[in-house]
Amino acid sequence: MATSLLLSPQPLAFSKLSVATKQVAVSSQRATRFVAKAKNNEEREEDKGFTPFGFVTDNPSSRSAIQLPESPAEDGNVGQMLYRIEDKGKEYGSYVKSGKLRWFVRETGSPENRRGTVVFLHGAPTQSYSYRVVMTQMSDAGFHCFAPDWIGFGFSDKPQPGYGFDYTEKEFHEELNKLLDVLEVKSPFFLVVQGFLVGSYGLTWALKNPDKISKLAILNTPLTVSSPIPGLFQKLRIPLYGEFTSQNAVMAERFIEAGSPYVLKLEKADVYRLPYLASSGPGFALLEATRKINFRDISSQIADGFAPGRWNKPVLIAWGIADKYLPQSIAEEFQKQNPNSVKLKLIEGAGHMPQEDWPEKVVDAFRVFF
Numbered sequence: 001m002a003t004s005l006l007l008s009p010q011p012l013a014f015s016k017l018s019v020a021t022k023q024v025a026v027s028s029q030r031a032t033r034f035v036a037k038a039k040n041n042e043e044r045e046e047d048k049g050f051t052p053f054g055f056v057t058d059n060p061s062s063r064s065a066i067q068l069p070e071s072p073a074e075d076g077n078v079g080q081m082l083y084r085i086e087d088k089g090k091e092y093g094s095y096v097k098s099g100k101l102r103w104f105v106r107e108t109g110s111p112e113n114r115r116g117t118v119v120f121l122h123g124a125p126t127q128s129y130s131y132r133v134v135m136t137q138m139s140d141a142g143f144h145c146f147a148p149d150w151i152g153f154g155f156s157d158k159p160q161p162g163y164g165f166d167y168t169e170k171e172f173h174e175e176l177n178k179l180l181d182v183l184e185v186k187s188p189f190f191l192v193v194q195g196f197l198v199g200s201y202g203l204t205w206a207l208k209n210p211d212k213i214s215k216l217a218i219l220n221t222p223l224t225v226s227s228p229i230p231g232l233f234q235k236l237r238i239p240l241y242g243e244f245t246s247q248n249a250v251m252a253e254r255f256i257e258a259g260s261p262y263v264l265k266l267e268k269a270d271v272y273r274l275p276y277l278a279s280s281g282p283g284f285a286l287l288e289a290t291r292k293i294n295f296r297d298i299s300s301q302i303a304d305g306f307a308p309g310r311w312n313k314p315v316l317i318a319w320g321i322a323d324k325y326l327p328q329s330i331a332e333e334f335q336k337q338n339p340n341s342v343k344l345k346l347i348e349g350a351g352h353m354p355q356e357d358w359p360e361k362v363v364d365a366f367r368v369f370f
Contacts, residue, residue: 089271123195127154259352
């Protein structure tokens with residue numbers, strides 16, 4: 001009996017330990033299930049908002065970029081952004097029909113302005129908005145100014161490639177000729193060119209139409225065969241990756257900031273972003289134009305075309321020395337090639353787009369030159 005009493009508690013002790021172990025195991029399993037469930041819920045919530053082009057608006061940069069002081073952008077919805085910025089950036093502008101295409105053209109001053117007409121041509125992936133301050137000050141100084149958005153850019157038409165416009169150099173030149181006729185721009189006039197791709201087409205147009213130009217001013221633009229090609233254009237040429245890159249709504253403003261020592265103010269960034277938010281057209285237009293251009297060939301045309309004996313019209317290079325895409329040496333090399341016709345003015349504190357960074361300094365240079 002004593003032996004039995006001594007032994008009987010042991011099964012009870014093992015039983016309690018077993019129950020306790022089971023309770024711990026169950027609790028652990030419940031906790032595991034709870035964590036797993038919570039994790040799965042989080043994953044499902046993330047999946048709900050996933051889109052192939054989510055990087056356009058669903059990233060920290062875009063979410064902060066679209067905030068307005070009095071009205072936050074809630075969840076970064078594209079429609080919300082468009083509602084807040086759709087009326088921005090059209091200062092001095094109107095739509096002009098030229099042939100089958102509609103251009104957005106900014107104009108300041110009038111034909112009666114005594115000092116002549118200036119035509120401003122922008123580069124890619126930007127728009128004529130970059131010239132708004134320069135145009136205002138130039139018209140105050142007595143000039144009649146025009147600044148169109150190239151076809152496929154800004155607020156101008158963006159025709160689908162293969163349907164009346166294929167984004168080639170030849171077609172850009174032909175449509176520009178038509179527009180100048182519609183605007184009744186009298187030759188010779190002053191021409192200002194800046195930037196990559198369509199900016200370069202502005203220079204090749206000048207080489208083919210020297211009789212229409214009185215003087216030429218060049219802001220930061222590829223001028224030599226050694227001119228670097230920014231990563232944006234290299235990415236756009238990569239199959240499939242280029243398609244995704246072209247639909248990044250913040251592409252233009254990021255490109256501008258990457259070439260400048262400054263960050264764009266919110267109200268400016270809104271305007272450069274707006275066309276790419278409004279539709280896929282501008283992105284695919286840029287994609288098509290980038291894949292049609294031969295950057296080295298165009299740079300070679302420019303370098304050869306402005307050589308001594310081939311070009312004798314006055315040229316001013318107003319160069320932002322803080323340009324992170326094109327080094328100052330490119331402007332210096334170009335000027336040394338034809339020193340009798342080409343003058344160089346370095347603009348301190350300005351980057352790839354001097355007209356945006358320091359418009360006052362650009363105007364000072366233009367007023368003396370023109």
